[in-house]
Amino acid sequence: xxxxxxxxxxxxxxxxxxxxxxxxxxxxxxxxxxxxxxxxxxxxxxxxxxxxxxxxxxxxxxxxxxxxxxxxxxxxxxxxxxxxxxxxxxxxxxxxxxxxxxxxxxxxxxxxxxxxxxxxxxxxxxxxxxxxxxxxxxxxxxxxxxxxxxxxxxxxxxxxxxxxxxxxxxxxxxxxxxxxxxxxxxxxxxxxxxxxxxxxxxxxxxxxxxxxxxx
Ligand code: ZN
Numbered sequence: 001x002x003x004x005x006x007x008x009x010x011x012x013x014x015x016x017x018x019x020x021x022x023x024x025x026x027x028x029x030x031x032x033x034x035x036x037x038x039x040x041x042x043x044x045x046x047x048x049x050x051x052x053x054x055x056x057x058x059x060x061x062x063x064x065x066x067x068x069x070x071x072x073x074x075x076x077x078x079x080x081x082x083x084x085x086x087x088x089x090x091x092x093x094x095x096x097x098x099x100x101x102x103x104x105x106x107x108x109x110x111x112x113x114x115x116x117x118x119x120x121x122x123x124x125x126x127x128x129x130x131x132x133x134x135x136x137x138x139x140x141x142x143x144x145x146x147x148x149x150x151x152x153x154x155x156x157x158x159x160x161x162x163x164x165x166x167x168x169x170x171x172x173x174x175x176x177x178x179x180x181x182x183x184x185x186x187x188x189x190x191x192x193x194x195x196x197x198x199x200x201x202x203x204x205x206x207x208x209x210x211x212x213x214x215x
Pocket of ligand 1: 121122123124164168
């Protein structure tokens with residue numbers, strides 16, 4: 001992307017009010033490892049960027065947004081999930097409330113060997129969802145928006161969000177990890193309803209893909 005400096009690029013992005021445009025798959029910015037946040041943006045500009053990312057995530061709506069998804073090649077992401085789902089879905093997927101968090105320079109590692117496979121989607125791949133088997137629990141190491149060290153474990157759906165967003169910062173899309181035969185349209189209410197069950201077992205049978213063993 002031709003810009004004179006990251007500061008100027010972010011300033012120009014933030015010149016417009018409201019949600020930022022989301023970059024779609026096919027843009028190389030989503031495929032390059034993002035650079036660490038290391039003071040290249042002033043504290044004020046970083047705070048404005050984070051606020052704009054939060055507005056953009058809410059508007060989409062989504063439960064996470066990584067800076068490359070708005071064309072900013074920095075290791076920065078926001079996550080937040082009100083988990084407005086049925087009790088059945090909440091229990092099956094471990095989809096619990098995730099308060100707003102800022103992840104600066106995050107990295108994760110698996111805790112234990114359990115994996116969980118569910119449909120997920122991505123704001124940069126609109127109109128589709130696919131099943132991804134991910135670590136059920138991860139240890140996140142990062143900084144928060146004030147530069148304080150974070151070392152924390154996440155489980156269930158919040159762990160999925162942390163993995164999805166951190167993967168973006170490494171140039172990885174969820175489709176790289178997906179069961180590709182599970183790929184399904186979300187472009188009509190009927191299509192969304194088809195695989196809205198709490199778990200993807202029926203989708204696995206009918207579409208012909210494997211799920212990790214359940215324990
Ligand atoms: Zn995504």
